[in-house]
Amino acid sequence: MNTTVADTYGSAPTDFYCAKEPPAHNGTLIGFWIYLMSDCFVFAALFVSYAVLGTSYAGGPTGAEVLDLPGLAVNTALLLISSVTFGFAMLQMQKRNKAGMLMWLAVAGLLAACFVGLEIHEFLGMIAEGAGPDRSAFLSAFFTLVGTHGLHVTVGCLWLIVLMVQVGRFGINEANVRRLQCLSMFWHFLDLVWVGVFSYVYLVGVLV
């Protein structure tokens, strides 16, 4: 009689709270996903400022005058192919093929580096023409949004180099698999943001 009472009041609450709840298999991935979602808000804020200020030219150049669509097409293709080749690297990782994975990672990294290089070239060209971020609210918003994305890609490239060294030294172990899965999400996420950038900032920006 007494033991039943003790069981009911003593052990039932602990069972209820957490005894049956399995721990997350890999908490880092959901955590990283939530970081990416918060990064969405950073980009959303920058998109909003561009949407609001995008036509404030202050007598300076308009979008149609400074935005380079053929260059944009090259950049978009580079980033999309880089995204797919990173996916191929992840498939090689599942097969535990270290050499194949490093090869695809190198291709993805090179494509992203070309993207950053072309973007810097475009920015320097615009600044040389007098269409720098200090010219008008439109250009400030443009450089902040596109520059923030470019900075993300640059950091992704550095992260990729670090992970390639890690994999080269320690192989495809559990820690490296987890890190590569996070970088893979980051990489695809940046390509997703670029869809918004090239559609809204460039293609619509040229029309407005």
Added chain:
Amino acid sequence: MSHSSEHAMPSEHEQHGDSMHVHHGSVRGYLTGFVLAAILTVIPFWLVMGHVIDSREVTIFVVLALAVVQIFVHIVYFLHLDTRSEGGWNMMAFIFSAVLVIIVLGASIWVMYTENKLMMPMSTQSTMQPMQQPMRQPMQPPEQ
């Protein structure tokens, strides 16, 4: 150490399966995503660079609609987001963020566009010029 962890990984994968883990892609999945994304990229470039549609508003609408479709292609084929990954929490976080982003974007653009529209007579310099000059002139003599 490294030997044991390398062997622990595949067995762990098989035990948990994909239900509690990030959904893995396939070559076919990535290529499907790539082809769809490429098509959804080429169409808006063609529309804008080729001046295909006369109406500016229709072109903008189509470009933005294709961008939304392409974002979903990326989410499904590249980020492998589905209701099963991480026990559904990825999807929950995504829906939450998507709703907030839509509210932030939509409401800000709506408010600022309406405000600009209401302020429009002020921003045209030609109508303001005759009104500003008589007001400034009385201010200047004390300075000179």
